């Protein structure tokens with residue numbers, strides 16, 4: 340395969356532990372961009388070079404280069420920030436980015452619009468808080484997600500620590516991040532030994548999620564490795580391991596497809612890290628390195644066959660998978676509002692539309708969270724549904740936190756969101772995502788307002804049908820496991836997918852292609868009419884369209 344390796348493979352190998360010429364690129368004051376190869380390498384440091392797509396024409400007319408800036412994504416296994424971390428993040432966002440704190444579908448945060456000369460000061464700010472962006476992007480293991488519902492699970496903390504352990508075990512060994520962004524002394528001449536990633540890293544991005552039944556809020560089967568915590572007699576014994584999930588596809592390329600992870604079996608908790616590690620090494624050694632469109636683990640597993648892949652992992656780890664334990668998932672969406680956990684601590688799950696924390700009109704989320712953080716009265720947990728849990732609040736502090744959430748409109752906005760809006764997800768898309776073909780987070784809220792009207796017409800306004808939208812087929816808001824999924828094809832046009840189940844165990848199917856808004860609303864109006872008339876008791880919309888043969 341070596342002679343067919345994709346250009347990215349060559350860049351990785353020549354990079355001297357992901358260093359490339361990033362230092363030189365940063366010093367070049369003639370451009371807001373960085374060198375081409377460095378644009379690939381910077382991703383491994385948790386950053387993307389982007390440009391403001393809304394301003395391309397205006398800049399071109401003035402013969403100016405594109406308005407380049409950087410997006411940074413933090414590595415936050417399990418998605419937790421302390422009060423002090425949040426306060427720092429608030430100020431860093433204000434000083435160095437657009438100011439919007441964007442909660443992602445992988446339980447972390449991104450800041451957008453960071454100009455080149457702001458990148459290092461921004462990272463220095465994060466580093467003071469012991470926060471980093473190492474391996475938040477790139478061909479490595481990404482942010483490990485973990486169910487964010489402490490209320491029902493006394494073993495949450497123990498499981499949550501596995502997210503951290505896995506993240507640490509799969510971190511690249513290179514110290515380039517510290518050298519480049521924090522001016523640390525160069526520790527080695529060429530590159531550090533890295534038994535896992537070597538000099539070639541993985542063939543492609545790699546994602547791991549941990550679900551704690553009955554919650555599948557992390558959409559575990561959409562990950563390269565999806566782990567289910569097994570709790571027996573109130574104790575964590577081990578994990579069911581599934582592998583080969585992924586959402587990304589390319590319009591018109593039949594070789595690409597979304598896939599749910601295949602369940603390999605159960606492993607004892609003490610064996611987990613070894614098994615996860617060897618799934619990664621097997622993908623490292625057998626994954627496709629010539630065609631990046633076919634290099635995710637899901638394609639490696641389908642090419643090799645599940646049994647052959649699994650046997651290779653067993654051989655490398657010397658651990659045999661036991662039959663998977665029976666698990667039951669009943670929830671995927673976040674539990675909004677107030678909840679108390681087994682220790683008596685309080686949690687408030689706030690609805691954050693498209694994960695965008697900002698101050699707008701009567702809803703001043705940023706201000707509310709800042710004041711709570713300044714008072715050190717809570718921690719901040721992100722959910723994989725782009726929401727925020729103001730968490731770990733002592734009973735004595737609840738009234739204080741509640742007053743702030745109410746004063747700044749957070750409670751009112753969470754309460755006012757309709758069931759369908761609360762269950763919606765949209766990816767970033769325009770204006771920063773270079774791959775967007777259509778709008779998503781800037782458009783879905785207004786489309787939902789119209790869908791709410793259609794639902795009310797058929798007396799379905801209390802149905803929390805899951806709707807997800809992405810600006811392209813890469814699937815960043817996991818639209819292929821949504822009851823209704825919209826996938827951008829061109830500006831203002833979307834493929835409509837229907838028929839996933841409520842819990843994230845069945846993919847949907849394409850229903851109609853290239854619809855504009857009028858066509859979307861017409862289709863939904865007819866489908867909602869049929870659903871209202873013909874549904875069985877407690878039947879979900881996704882199950883209904885499958886039973887009726889709509890898809």
Ligand code: SRM
Pocket residue numbers: 387389410412442443444445446447448449475481482544546561584585586587588635694725765766767768771772773774813814815816817
């Ligand atoms: Fe994603 C690429 C945003 C979760 C599949 N994703 C991108 C980029 C970086 C575009 C790019 O390559 O230049 C987007 C940056 C937009 C921007 O301006 O911020 C982007 N992805 C996002 C986020 C921010 C969406 C959001 O609104 O929350 C999510 C960040 C997660 C995180 O914190 O790490 C995000 N991306 C996902 C998910 C969902 C998940 O992981 O649970 C998926 C589907 C699952 C999967 O990986 O299969 C996903 N993103 C992709 C893909 C398709 C990968 C593939 O296998 O084909 C790309 C494109 C690529 O890698 O070539 C992509």
Ligand code: SF4
Pocket residue numbers: 766767768769772773774775776779809810811812813814815816
């Ligand atoms: Fe960009 Fe496509 Fe991901 Fe949306 S789904 S953020 S448009 S890559």
